[in-house]
Amino acid sequence: MSKEAKKWGLMVKKSDIEFVGFQNYLLEKGNREKTIEDYVRHMKNFQKWLHSEGSNLDQLTRYDVQQYIKHLQDRGNKASTLNPKYSAIVAYVRHLGQSHLVDNIQRPEVRHSRHISPKSLPRTDRNRLFREVERSGNLRSIAIVYFSLYTGLRVSELTSLNQDDVHMGERSGNVIIRDGKGGIARTVPLPSEARYHLRHYLETREDNDPSLFLSNFKKRMSKRSVQRIFEKLGIHAHMLRHTYGRELVSSGIDIATVAELMGHSDVNVTRRYAAPSMKDLEQTVEKVFG
Incomplete structure (x- = not known):
């Protein structure tokens, strides 16, 4: 580990040694540890692709960058997925002092559907989800599903939780998110159903690991x-977060409060949940013209 990495308390894996200089650069720029980990992972994937093409980072060209973006697009990466990978490359070439390598790189634009609410789960799908996960008998999966829907946490926030971040009483409970997206800390209520299933899961634990959720290998669960748990249940994990936001807004909770509960730094992001969903629009059009 470099002296700079030690100074900031950043753990460097053996497989990341060649990116230590890049990590130090990101630290000096004020990037959070999670961002640094993501950027290094994206660069390792880029490096692997370069090797498959007979090139490498030491001989990087602008053509390599443009072809990699095209490769990602061909594999189905949309703008929202591709942009973080591109941002990692931009940061890397700036670290090298070769910003010209990303001049005028063509990539897909992010198209915002500002007037349509993000896709959430209708009640029938939620009922199916709860039934299916409970029938599995896997107490950890059950706890994660209920916890996710009733707190609206991002997957990265859920996996970073420790047991002492959760407080459960007989009639109330809450969870503290100490390092949310953008470094925003917050405390959200933990409803009774989520507490009930979380207790059942924790009662099966015989370890001293501080992590709230452990993998099958007895280590902190990864994102x-x-x-994968949600994929097996036929949904995307982020849909539960969207459902949480939409249900709060639909119940009359003011936008500012919902933004605080969801850890949004920009209240305009939260306003999306007040917009009609595509399903709402379809039903309205069918009613008018059907």
Whole structure:
């Protein structure tokens, strides 16, 4: 580990040694540890692709960058997925002092549907989800599903939780998110159903690990592991967060409060949940013209 990395308390994996200089650069620029980990992962994937093309980072050209973007698009990466990977490359070439390598790179634009609410789960799908996960008998999966829907946490926030971040009483409870997106900390209520299933899961634990959720290998669960749980249930993990936001707004909770509960730094992001969903629009058009 470099002296700079030690100074900031950043753990460097052996497989990341060649990116230590890049990590130090990102630290000096004020990037959060999570962002640094993501950027290094994206660069390792870029490096792997370069090797498959007979090139490498030491001989990087603008053509390589443009072809990689095209490769990602061909694999189905949309703008929202592709942009963080491109941002990692931009940061890397700036670190090298070769910003010209990303001049005029063509990439897809993010198209915002500002007047349509993000896709959430209708009640029938929620009922199916709860039935299906409870029938599985997996107490950890059950706890994660209920916890996710009733707190609206991002997957990254859920996996970073420790047991002492959760407070559960007989009639109330809450969870503290100490390092949300953008460094925003917040406390959200933990409803009784989520507490009930979380208690059942924690009662099966015989370890001293502080992590709230453990993988099958007795280590803190990764984002990917949680995402797989939802994929097996036929939904995307983020849909539960959208459902949480939409239900709060639909229940009359003011936008500012919902923004605080969801950890949004921009209240305009939260306003999306007050917009009609595509399903609402379809039903309205069918009613008018059907």
